[in-house]
Amino acid sequence: MPREVTSFSNETVKRIRALRDKKARKSQGLFLAEGLRIIAEARDCGFLPEIVVFARGQPLHPLAASIVADAEAKGADVIETTPAILSKMSGKDNPQAILGAFRQPDTSLASINRDASPLWIVAQSLRDPGNIGTILRTSDAVAAGGLILIDDHADPYSVEAVRASMGAIFTQAVATTRWEEFIAWLRSGKGQLVGTSLKTDTDYLDAEYEQPCFLLIGNESQGLPPAYEDECDLLVKMPMLGKADSLNAAIAAAVMSFHIRSAWRNAP
Known part of the structure; x- marks a missing residue:
């Protein structure tokens, strides 16, 4: 089941917010992808997020729901939060309905x-x-x-x-x-x-x-x-x-x- 996050000071909120910075991406080995289209493309290519976040208060699109279920089955940290906190994580006033933190691949x-x-x-x-x-x-x-x-x-x-x-x-x-x-x-x-x-x-x-x-x-x-x-x-x-x-x-x-x-x- 998704865990509910309702505090701006939550450590995961801070961690995801930090991924907008290159230094944090490098230290965590993660990067952000926002929006159903891009995250669905990722799954089609065999990539699932290690952390997936969606906003509560409205029904999830069926495709988003299936991605959340697949990610959860693979051990992802699935978070349900408020639109305001999701906006904080994404850094946008009008964030996408879903965002994911993905593991960066080998770039050698x-x-x-x-x-x-x-x-x-x-x-x-x-x-x-x-x-x-x-x-x-x-x-x-x-x-x-x-x-x-x-x-x-x-x-x-x-x-x-x-x-x-x-x-x-x-x-x-x-x-x-x-x-x-x-x-x-x-x-x-x-x-x-x-x-x-x-x-x-x-x-x-x-x-x-x-x-x-x-x-x-x-x-x-x-x-x-x-x-x-x-x-x-x-x-x-x-x-x-x-x-x-x-x-x-x-x-x-x-x-x-x-x-x-x-x-x-x-x-x-």
């Missing part, structure tokens, strides 16, 4: 199965969690294997990134590493490293993409460092026909990912 390169997909997205020094979540959503849409985050970056398990991923945080592998480690790992097996750059004459529409392809997207404001471009097997350019000199990193990843898939589908 060793956890990546490079044979799981012919396409992977690699992003260098992304600072915007919304971009990370959106790229994860794109990665899911093109059936890529997942996202490899290089160097310093926003937390892919922040509330903002998880929300922007629309559930793809549970369908996509995520790895975090430094550039030197990534290059050593990449060159230990098959894989074409494709970078986007303005310093090439190769149009992205004319290039040939091999499998597996590792699509490298640069930092939102600075793009790829020259040394990183030098390591690429192929550099391509998306011509800017208007006044803008570049695309948003998440948009660039989407355009490139769908084109690479299209190029393979239309290949002789």
Whole structure:
């Protein structure tokens, strides 16, 4: 049976509230996902929350009720609380009806199965969690294997990134590493490293993409460092026909990912 929490000073309330902070997520090994759609996506992918919270006072949606029952059967801490306390936990004035705290998976390169997909997205020094979540959503849409985050970056398990991923945080592998480690790992097996750059004459529409392809997207404001471009097997350019000199990193990843898939589908 769910346990009832009615106090703002309850330790679990404080613990969940703290998960909005990266340091707390790291120390607890947990992250927050809010809303029935994302939590249902998680269950479909085999993930159940370790803590699940819902508001009392209104009937649970049948899907939410089944998720709560499954989580409870797996030993989750199931909490029924007031809308005000749920708002406190989520940090939103109008919180979703259900939220869950999930165990963070292994994000080492060793956890990546490079044979799981012919396409992977690699992003260098992304600072915007919304971009990370959106790229994860794109990665899911093109059936890529997942996202490899290089160097310093926003937390892919922040509330903002998880929300922007629309559930793809549970369908996509995520790895975090430094550039030197990534290059050593990449060159230990098959894989074409494709970078986007303005310093090439190769149009992205004319290039040939091999499998597996590792699509490298640069930092939102600075793009790829020259040394990183030098390591690429192929550099391509998306011509800017208007006044803008570049695309948003998440948009660039989407355009490139769908084109690479299209190029393979239309290949002789």
